[in-house]
Amino acid sequence: MISTFMEHREACEAALKEKHFLDASQKEGFLDENAKSNLSQLKALGRVFNKAAEDDVPSEVPDYLCCKITLDIFRDPVITPSGVTYERAVILEHLQKVGKFDPITREPLYPSQLAPNLAIKEAVRSYLDAHGWAYKMD
Template sequence: MGPGVSALSAEEKQAEKLRQEGNICFSKDRFQAAIDAYTAAITLCPKVPVYWTNRALCHRRRNDWTRVEEDSRKAIQLDHYSVKAHYMLGLALLQKQEYSEGVKELEKALDLGRGANPNGYMVEEIWEELAKAKYLEWEEESTQRSWELQSLKEACEGALKEKHFLYNSETEGFLDDPIVSVVSHLQQLELLGQVFQKAAEDDTPSEVPDYLCCKITLDIFRDPVITPSGVSYERAVLLDHLEKVGNFDPITREHLEPSQLVPNLAIKEAVHAYLDKHGWAYKTESN
């Protein structure tokens, strides 16, 4: 959590000591004491981004989201590739209900995190928060769409019933077979129901297609990679398998090294398109 320590000046050495003190206080849930230590470190060395992200993390634990945003933005100015800074800025923006900007920051943090450590705990944590935000966004939009569709359906049904009533009133005594009119009216109502059912399909949870899911986890892909044998897996899960089980493809059993994994950009794009259309698929156990 700290910068390099080669050829440190007296101020830098003192700032590092304060950072370590802050870390100890943080681990003991003494957040104000940690904030004081990180603030003193920042006063000595204001251009070290980790001091700002450490302090932002303390503010997060105290639900002080305004200060989380301020410190995260400062850290990003100093280090645009800071995973923690983008992550916490995203969380702070979501708290302000700035959903689109918050999601963008979480997505940036996720991309950076995957590049640094694809199977690290932080990547999973960021994904969970991103999925939660996207699901809530979909849920809100879906509720609005559902209400609008239902209102439109009721209006259309009312118009058909009124048309049927007027037609029967005008042709009363002239119809050879009034049953035909009733059947035609019922068929129109049924067709109308089918149209609105089709319109609601994208917002109706169902099974995610198999080709969009990892063969190991059976969950929708987040960061798919393809092996030389042509099988796609979730990157973090496959890397964990190669490290803990052995250097072979879990399905084909062919020898496999981490360097042979290639991002499956086609599947990744297909997953993004699917999630954009079916936001319910962001649902996770923690949602």
């Protein structure tokens, strides 16, 4: 995807430079004004491509979209009665292997008390739609 993005950027820059060359060959005496206009257009094109690339640059995933145990982005978030959200498989494993308590609040917790956290699930989906790099490849 990145190479395609860069190819589009280079193609646009080449087309703009070619347009400048053709304009310069047809307009004698207006080269300084034409060169300034071309430079301005190239800078504007660069700003557009830089802005478009911002969401594709890896950065920190917001904490509220990550499991408190694994620190990975949620796939199937569940919420406890105390309001803490965990990845379903991870909290179920904790309840089975470690004990029937919330690992953060230490309050008693049973699998039947876990509820899907649909708000966080939707927030993760929106985030991933805008930041495709955040998908982990297993």
